[in-house]
Amino acid sequence: MTDVIRARELQVTNYQTMAVDAQVSDVRRALVELQATPERPAALVIVDDRGNYVGFVTARLLLKSLLALWAPQKSVRDDPELLDRHLLDVVQARSDIRIGDALVQGLPTATPETRLLPLIEMACEAQLEFIPVLDAGKATGLVPLTRLFAATAKLVLTPGDEGIRSDGQNFT
């Protein structure tokens, strides 16, 4: 175990990128296609024409940004079929916009030197599945929450903590 865990040790670099001018519909398809390769992060790093990091998007972030203003009225919410129709209309209406205009803004980023605790804080603050790692404006990788969690668990758990022992006995 290294003395200090940093982002560069946690990041994965086999992420996929997409141009900032790509249409939302293309990004959506790319994210769906990524599901066929679970060894790769289910996220796309969005870059400008010089390869600089602009943002990143996951299925959850894309749904959130596409449907940020989706507020179906009660009569629609109460009818599941209408709700579906309304949902598809809204998504279709935004299919042609550029992903650069549909990114969730203000997401935190790390550097390769960022330590474990700030990474935890970043992930928890925005409930992110991945934390982008940047160096000189370019993405060097993504820190998956799963790796962050595993590293934290490895750090805090001692051999004595292993196993399920309470079996409900410690809960009243």
Added chain:
Amino acid sequence: MSAADTDSPSRNFAHQTVDYLRSDLRADAVAGLTVAVMGVPQAMAYALIAGLPPVYGLYTAIVTCVIAAVIGSSSHLVTGPTNALCMVILSLTAHLPAKYDITLLEAVFFLTFLTGFVQVLFGVLRLGGIVRYVSNSVVVGFTAGAGVMIAANQLKNLLGIDLTGVHAERFHEVVIATIQRLPDVNPYAAAVGAVTVVVVVTAGRIHQRLPGALLAIAIGGALSYFLGWHLPEMGANKVDIVKDIEPISGKLMGFSVPSLVASPNYELTRELGLGAVALAILGLIEAASIARAVAATSGQRLRYTREFVGQGASNMVGSFLGCFAGSGSFTRTAVCFKSGGRTRMAAIFSAVWTLVALLLLGPIANFIPKAALAGILIVVAYSMIDKHHLKLSWTSGANPRLVLVGTLVSTLLLPLEYAVFVGVFLSIFILLRTTGKTDLTQLVPTEDSSFEEVPFNQAAPSPVVTINMEGDLYFAAAEDLDYELLRSLRPETRVVVLRMKRLRAVGATAMAMLGHFWELLRARNVHLVASGIEEELAEVLTGSGLRKQIGEQNLFYADNRLFQSTELAMARAWSIVRHEQSTSGVGTAEGASCPHIRARDLVSTRSIRFGYQHQLREAVWLMSGLLEHSKALSPEPLFLQSREARLYGELSPWAALRTLAAKTKSADAVDLSDADLAERLRQDLATSIATIARRDVGDLYADATLGEIIAQSLELDQSVVPICHDDGRLQGQVTSEALLRGLDEALHKLGEEEPSD
């Protein structure tokens, strides 16, 4: 207040005055002179129409012109006697002297005062907008009718026929009386009249700017004067001149309160009241339409309230200075504007030049033959029959034609004040009939997801009938509309969708109609769905209780996107149809336009279940072990279950990490080694996960639709949505990735996009 502040208004005024004197004075003076040259004979002749001595036409051209120019809004309107108003004045007052033992002038001045008062009232009460609702066909028809009346009335003067003692007020009476007296034609008067007509017509043809009327009365007057036809020696063939009616003294009439204003006669006031209103309306229509026509060219923004007050004040004040009711004169205004008049001073100059003419040429004007003035009026009367606009009104459809004919005929058959009201009434009646109408069409969905609008009741039979309502829906329009709507129903109709987006003026009667329509549908077991509901309509629906009756689930509110709410309403309608068909065993006909992905299509049963009574330490160990085993890169929560195996809540990786790091801030841990950090993070490992788990995880089942799952995931900010069995046990989970996949699939099924591989 500074000295500069005090001085600025007076300095501005001085600057404006100097500017005016330098740039506009000459142009206004010349334009005023041109108007006066044309207007003096016209004013004298118009007085003759009203049955008054010609000098009162001059007084009116001076006084009302100045006051209306000063107070009114238009910078170019020239006010004074007008032919149509004079005709009405004659109609209103001719019989009064005999009836009330008053002079005609007393009656006319009183009528003028009343007219001005009504006009000021119109202005003060801001009723200027009313004029907009009076059709142009009223003005065209009335003016043409008045022209015919003037011609008929002046024929006797033109031919020198004396109808004194003959009761002839209506058009047919005048024509018959004149024809009966044709053998008594005065050939000398007829000669003067004919010469006048020829000169006026010829001058107009030679050059538009030639003062034809002035030349005509000069030539006609000279003919009569130098041949001695005006002398008593001519006996029965004597040509009547202005002096014979009332000599022009060459001075202004002094200020005097009209006797009937000073001591009103109740009966007379009552009799003249309605006529004064008619006269006021006619005057305002004339003034407003002329001012508007000029303003369209000059670019001036008119204030009708001020214009009406100006017109009213000019008549009220005028009645104290020997004037009869005047209004904006089209010909004099047009001449003033075309002659280069730049400001309202041009109209004032025209009054000044008329005054000069009165003072200097008054004695000469006394020798103008009555037949010459009649000749001018015959030409004026002919020009009042505006053939271009008559044709336009006639060919513009049944409504303008009805107004035109109604006004024109009533001008000839009824007292003129009633003709004005007939025209105004017809205008408003047709306005209400046209606007008080709800247009109905039907909307039929097309293959490209839009709508085709087809004539009402001509759409192909379908279980869903979509009706587009457009226009006004106030009481006049609402009558019988419910039964009209019912005509769209076919035996197979199950739902009526009313698109109400473009409805205006929806009132209580309309709500009662809609309520009745809803009841009629209910009696036929047909559903009602409404779309395109704007905020205003929603309020009326709520207030009437109809919103509750129809049901919120059947109401769709107007959206920014065209037909958005109607598409949803249609989907709702088809949903009702399918539901009915499924419960009655009938197969689905059509309308399954929206593909439905349900939770069962997306759910993964590979969820991690855990007892809610455990500690965080155990949860962290379990989650990390599973992650290490699966090597997955997407985080998944622990779903906590109760002892009965029902879903209790959810512990996400974020919640676990947040709890571990709760007591340690990164700013305080910069220098900590990971070992030291680990010690700090361990502090809360014994926390019960029941206390940090989220309980609000929703309650979706396998038949939940994509929209429901996404709506919940957004609302509860869930990255993974649990799906339960009916008994509350966890069935599985739907991840955000699965939701995106479902969305992609649904869009693909909708046929608008290429599928993802």
